[in-house]
């Protein structure tokens with residue numbers, strides 16, 4: 251086989267593998283739950299503001315892991331993913347974040363979601379549980395472009411997707427409130443997701 255033929259063969263095989271992968275992905279049932287820890291696995295340079303604030307990603311991972319653990323304990327299949335993911339489908343997906351603000355203590359908690367009824371209702375369900383408990387500022391839904399057009403809405407195609415901004419980590423008062431409550435917050439996230447999937451699970455005590 252000459253070099254040209256070899257290259258053509260390799261190219262054809264790659265194309266066939268790609269087509270196979272796409273078919274496999276579209277036939278596979280969606281994962282029940284995907285939990286993404288915001289910024290996980292990214293390094294300084296492609297994370298912007300987060301670079302200055304290492305704790306956000308640590309807290310994101312902590313909350314995402316605990317929410318996943320709780321859901322699995324309730325018998326629900328969960329996929330835990332970092333910031334960068336390949337295209338996939340889910341019934342319910344959440345991305346965990348804490349906000350940071352240049353003018354400290356001006357921010358707080360919020361939710362973001364793609365423009366669908368199912369996602370809005372899911373996000374509202376979360377808000378109804380977290381907002382009465384969280385004693386700081388709450389923004390309007392999708393108050394930034396990052397929330398409205400979150401990059402992972404395209405890669406993680408979920409029937410219900412919500413980005414959860416759990417509070418402002420750069421505000422000491424909020425951070426002090428959040429720190430000892432991270433596990434409880436995670437359990438409340440797990441509870442929201444489980445009930446969204448129609449599972450009857452005990453409501454965590456806050």
Ligand SMILES: [Zn+2]
Nearest residue numbers: 288306347348
């Ligand atoms: Zn973030």
